[in-house]
Amino acid sequence: MNEVKRTLLEFLAVVAVAVPLAVAANALNPEGLRLRHDYFGGIDVSERTREEARARLAQKGIQILEHAAILEMYNDPIYQDGAYAFIDSRSEGEYQRGHIPGAYLCDHYHVERYAEGIVAVCNSSLQVVVYCEGGNCNDSELTAEDLFHFRVDPALLFVYIGGLEEWCKNGMPIEKGERGSGNLAECEK
Amino acid sequence: MSALRSAARSWWRSGGTGLVARLIVGGAFLALAVPKLQDPVGFLKILREYDLAPASVPFLLNFCAAVLPWVEALCGALLVLGVAVRGNALLFAALLCFFSVALVSRALELQQGLPFCAIKFDCGCGQGVVNVCRKLAENAVLLLLSLFVLFGRAPRFCLRARLFGARSATTGR
Structure with missing residues (x-):
């Protein structure tokens, strides 16, 4: 046999x-x-603009919230009592490095680990806000869809499309570690 | 000077250069596979950015993201150990060519008026955010070393250099 x-x-x-x-x-x-799992909900990379995300979410009755509305909810005293649930749809590592204070973790890519607890939280909240990193990230949209499929009322579901990027840009604090750790810090530049 | 030249010649004859090339290429692929194996979802998301597979067929993208790091790690380990040396060198040379083309194409998408060598992004190479020119230079070095292993002298210091046909030397004698 030759070489x-x-x-x-x-x-x-x-x-x-x-x-x-x-x-x-x-x-x-x-x-x-x-x-065989469709992690990206059939969304093409080129279809991740805010406008397209807004249109897709609107079809399911899920609304988008801008920073001003999020801030109002965060500063509302009933936020501390659990009236509003903020859901962080990033990975556990990213969540541990810093999330919106009081937010729950629900990583879209491992949603089965969080579904039960998160659905219970959503069903006992007045409004549910899902966010991810911001920019081109569409994990918040995908997690909102997960929650929609888990029969969370779409009328309660909102997506903070600016995400953590916009939260930090506006000088808001983040919470490091577990939810309720009280370890508040400034965002890393 | 002549002693140095004769030492270099004897090193070359002993297959030492091929061994070093093998260790660098195999070791690099093995090391760069580890971060991808630790965070398969992260790698999947980065791979998606290359837009290589249609969103309507998620299996293709998932398969590449799941399989590629394991293949890199496994074949990297085989190359370091000296098993199927030329087959693995050919595989790595092909992968490096493919990765470099994909890297350039993605960098051009991100260019937006920047000088090409100022572009930095997470290429999914297992090193986080990298400068595109630096990464291409690294790929070129690894490709040259792979080709050296592929076309160079018969590999030495191997557990089983060839899978088929005559067995190669297994020691450095």
Whole structure:
């Protein structure tokens, strides 16, 4: 067998062994991806503008809130009593590094871990505000859709589309660590 | 001077250069796979930005994001250990070519009037936000080393350099 043939055969053998092993390793990894799951709700990368998100959410009866309205809710004394639920749709690591004080974690990509608790919180709140990083992030939209599918009343559901980016830009504090840790800090520049 | 030249010649003959090239390429892929394995969702989100697969077929994107880091880690380890050396070197050379084309195409999308070498973004390479020119230079070095392993002298210091046909030397003697 000549060297070229042998190398090509070896390449194919490596791929043929590595790919099934990789699929198996992913399946065994608790953080692994579900291969058939549609994580992005069929939304194309180019369809993530605010206007398109607004139109998609409006179709489901979910509204978008701007910073002024969020601030009003946050400063309302009944926020501390749990009347409004802020839902952080980013990953646990990002949440731990800083979230809107009092917000609950509900990572869209691992929604099954949080669904039960979050749905109970949503159903006992007057309004539910979902946010993510801001900018091009559409995790808040996807989490709002998750909650919609978990039968949270869409009339209660709002998306803070400016997200944490806008929150920080307006000089608002973040809470580090767990919800209610009281570890308030300024956003990192 | 002649002693130095003779030491270099004997190092070259012993297959030492191929070993170093193998360790660098295999080690780099192994190390860069680790952050992706720790955060598969993060890698999936970055991969989505490249817009390589249609949103209507999520399986394609999920499959790439789930499988690629494991393949990199596994084949990186095989290259370091010296198993199927040329097959793995060919795989890494092909991956590096593909990654570099994807990197340039994504950088051009993000350019927005900036000089090309001023563009920085998280390319999903396992290093966080990187400068595109620096990353391309790294890829070029790794590609050259992969090609060196692929076309260079018969690999030495290997557990099983070739899977098929005659077995290569397994020690450095």
